[in-house]
Amino acid sequence: MGTLLVVLSWVWAASSVACAAEGLPRVRVAGSGFETTDGRPFTPIGLSYFRPGTGWAPQVWKKFDAEATRADFVRMKGMGLNVVRVFLSFGSFLPDRGPINPRAMAKFDTFLALAEENGLRVHPTGPDHWEGTPAWADVDRIADESYLGALEAFWTELAGRYKGRGVIFAYDLRNEPEVGLDSAPMRAGWRRWLERTYHSPEAAARAWGDPAPAHLTWEDLSPPAANIAEGGRKLRDYQLFRDELSVAWTARQARAIKAADPDALVTVGLIQWSIPLNLGRPLQYAGFRPSVIAPSLDFLEFHFYPNDGGYYDYSPASERHNLAYLAGVAAEVRRAAGGKPVVLAEFGWSGGGPVQQGGRTFTATEQDQARWGRLAVETSARAGACGWIHWGLYDHPGAGDVTQRIGLFRADGTRKAWAAAFSELARNPPKPAAIPRDLPPLNWDACITSRAACDRAREDLRKAFEKVP
Numbered sequence: 001m002g003t004l005l006v007v008l009s010w011v012w013a014a015s016s017v018a019c020a021a022e023g024l025p026r027v028r029v030a031g032s033g034f035e036t037t038d039g040r041p042f043t044p045i046g047l048s049y050f051r052p053g054t055g056w057a058p059q060v061w062k063k064f065d066a067e068a069t070r071a072d073f074v075r076m077k078g079m080g081l082n083v084v085r086v087f088l089s090f091g092s093f094l095p096d097r098g099p100i101n102p103r104a105m106a107k108f109d110t111f112l113a114l115a116e117e118n119g120l121r122v123h124p125t126g127p128d129h130w131e132g133t134p135a136w137a138d139v140d141r142i143a144d145e146s147y148l149g150a151l152e153a154f155w156t157e158l159a160g161r162y163k164g165r166g167v168i169f170a171y172d173l174r175n176e177p178e179v180g181l182d183s184a185p186m187r188a189g190w191r192r193w194l195e196r197t198y199h200s201p202e203a204a205a206r207a208w209g210d211p212a213p214a215h216l217t218w219e220d221l222s223p224p225a226a227n228i229a230e231g232g233r234k235l236r237d238y239q240l241f242r243d244e245l246s247v248a249w250t251a252r253q254a255r256a257i258k259a260a261d262p263d264a265l266v267t268v269g270l271i272q273w274s275i276p277l278n279l280g281r282p283l284q285y286a287g288f289r290p291s292v293i294a295p296s297l298d299f300l301e302f303h304f305y306p307n308d309g310g311y312y313d314y315s316p317a318s319e320r321h322n323l324a325y326l327a328g329v330a331a332e333v334r335r336a337a338g339g340k341p342v343v344l345a346e347f348g349w350s351g352g353g354p355v356q357q358g359g360r361t362f363t364a365t366e367q368d369q370a371r372w373g374r375l376a377v378e379t380s381a382r383a384g385a386c387g388w389i390h391w392g393l394y395d396h397p398g399a400g401d402v403t404q405r406i407g408l409f410r411a412d413g414t415r416k417a418w419a420a421a422f423s424e425l426a427r428n429p430p431k432p433a434a435i436p437r438d439l440p441p442l443n444w445d446a447c448i449t450s451r452a453a454c455d456r457a458r459e460d461l462r463k464a465f466e467k468v469p
Contacts, residue, residue, distance in 0.1 A: 024116060024166035026263060029298050032432065033341055033386045037166070044169060044343055044387035045426040046076070046083030046120070052411040056398045057130040061092035064107045070114050072393060077118040079408075079419065080426035083169050084115055085123040085345070085389050088158075091131025097150045100157050112167050121169035123345075123389070125269065126253070127154060128175055142177065142249050142287075143185035152256040159260035170265035172345070173253050176303060178271060179242040179287030182223045186245070191218045193241045208234040230282055230450045239448045242287035247296070250288075254296040265298040269345045272304050275329045276447035277458050285448045290336030300337045303346035304329055304380075305402075306372070308458065311357050312349060314368045323375060324465035325458065327383045331439045334384030342432075343387035344380045348373060350405040352395070352416060357402050369405075370417040374425065381430035382468065383439065388429075390422060438467040 025036040027044075034042040050058035051068060076084065092104040108124075115122050127137070139147050155171070162168050180186060198204040201216040209232070224238050254266045273279055274286040290300055306312035306322035334342050351369020354361050377388050395407040395416075408419035440460055446453035 024119065024121060026164070026166040027121060027169055027265065028263070029265065029341060032337075032339055032384075034299075042082070043429045044083045044121075044123075044389065045429060046081045046085065046123070047390040047393050047408070048085040048087075048346060049393065050087075050396070052394045052396045052398070056396070056400060056403075058396070059131055060087060061089060061104055061107055062131055064111075066110050066114065069111065070117075073114050073118040073120055075409075076120060076393070079423040081423075082120060082426075083123055083387075083389060084120050085125060085172065086111065087125045087130050087175060088127055089131035090127050090129060090133050090137050094127050094137065094150070094154060095134050097136050098153050098157070100154065105161070112162075112165070116167040120167075122167055123169045123172055124158070125172040126174040127151070140180055140183035140185050141174075142179050142245055143183060143189055145185065148249065148252055151253055155253055155256040156260045159257040159264050163261040164263070168264065170267050170298065171257055172301065173250065173266065173268040175269050175346075176271035177246070177249070177268065177286070177288060179245050181226065181283055187223060189245060190223055190238070190241055191221070193244065194218060194221055194237075197237070208232065208237075210234075224283075226281075226283060228283075230452070232449070235282060235449045236445060239282070239285060239287070242285075243289045243292050246288040247292050250293040251296040267297050267299050267301045267343070267345075268293070270300070270302045270333070272302060272329055274302070275332045275442070276444065276454055277328050277332075277442065277461065278308055278325060279447070279451060279454050281451055282449050282454075289444070290333050291338075294336055294338055294340065297340070299341040299343060300333050301343045301345035302329060302333045304344060304376070305347065306349060306376075311360070311362070311402075312372070313362050314364050314372070319372070319375070320465075321462060323379050324462045326376060326379050327436075327439060327465055327468065328442070328458070328461040330380045330383035330385050331435045332442050334435055335441060337384075341387065342385050343389065344376070344385045345387075345389045346391050347376050347380075347388065348391040348402075348406045348418075350402040351418060352405045352410065355402050355404050364405075366417040370421040373418050374421050377425050378430055382433050382436065384432050384435055386432040388425070436468045438464045440464055 025038045027034050027036055027042050036042050050060050054063045093100050112122055141147055194204050201218050201221055204221055224234055228235050257264050257266050270288055271286050273284055274288040276285045279285055304326050308321045308325040312318050312322050349369060349372045351364045351366045354363045392407045394409050395405050395411045396403045397411055408422055409415055442457055447457055
């Protein structure tokens with residue numbers, strides 16, 4: 001019966017695609033924005049897709065419901081949205097190293113057909129843990145060579161299958177990747193990096209101001225401990241090494257996609273501490289410096305949640321601080337993009353009742369949520385963003401964070417104030433502006449090696465933000 005259902009799903013999906021007005025035109029980059037291949041401007045506005053009642057983390061594919069998804073896409077279309085971002089999980093798509101599981105692909109074909117019927121473009125996000133992490137993928141997912149080879153094969157298969165399909169907006173390599181702090185592949189890479197940079201262990205030790213014992217070897221120069229003193233050259237070197245790992249990780253996957261589909265758009269959704277403006281310690285930095293990965297990407301994406309000074313509680317001071325923080329992150333990504341488009345690809349905050357987050361409970365109204373959402377869109381546009389993807393269509397009561405009440409709709413499907421506001425923004429999106437001259441550029445090397453430098457940069461940003469019109 002399972003095989004029969006898969007076959008029927010494939011047939012249904014194929015017939016739906018054939019009936020979808022010959023498909024959607026593709027989206028391409030046009031300067032610092034986007035357009036479709038028939039010459040129409042395109043502003044990506046949408047959301048990440050998951051449904052309440054499917055567990056936490058959501059089981060998008062293991063509990064896939066085609067008819068419920070169709071109804072949700074009709075709702076999104078009615079709001080004026082045009083992009084749906086969705087996670088492709090290990091548990092469904094790559095339970096083994098490869099090839100991609102055909103049952104998951106059949107569900108994804110159906111998902112694409114439903115999106116295309118409603119004029120939505122799909123933004124697939126690369127393999128991650130939502131539906132479980134199999135043993136083969138329980139490794140360093142940035143530096144492990146065997147894992148990287150499996151990723152390349154995954155993207156080659158996926159991008160080749162959907163080559164030329166306008167329903168694919170862009171491939172997001174992974175949700176919020178972060179370079180780790182220590183692993184066997186990282187230690188081997190660190191030794192190679194040191195050899196290229198310093199040529200001898202003694203030279204490296206001298207550069208760091210460390211005493212060089214006799215018979216020093218590369219193996220003696222271990223990665224820095226988590227409690228390493230701030231401000232030193234060894235810490236800076238290790239951060240640069242972590243950036244280098246992110247460059248290779250990004251470039252390899254992008255090349256695999258482009259080899260299979262040269263016109264496909266490629267990006268990666270950066271966690272906000274890829275931009276070192278609000279770090280608890282220097283090694284919290286994610287290691288994905290936007291400027292060094294940008295050459296491999298067609299456009300840049302970043303994610304943002306208001307957590308400057310603790311999680312945003314909707315107080316006036318917290319609002320100002322977090323809007324300044326958002327503007328600073330957006331401006332840094334825009335500078336790094338080198339003229340390519342920038343999309344705020346995950347954002348939002350809670351509204352409509354109490355939420356537990358970070359060990360505390362706070363309550364906000366739906367009007368509070370709508371105000372923050374509108375301000376986030378407008379502020380990021382003033383710093384150069386040209387697209388917005390909200391986190392979630394519905395509230396998700398089973399979540400472990402503000403996703404509990406972050407949706408455009410309540411879990412029962414009734415509309416919240418933010419749904420109306422976001423729909424209005426989708427129909428009349430703000431125009432991206434040049435980076436305000438008052439926003440100072442970040443002293444990147446200082447901020448990835450010193451929390452004090454990071455805090456000073458954020459304080460300077462707050463003062464500058466007050467001057468931005």
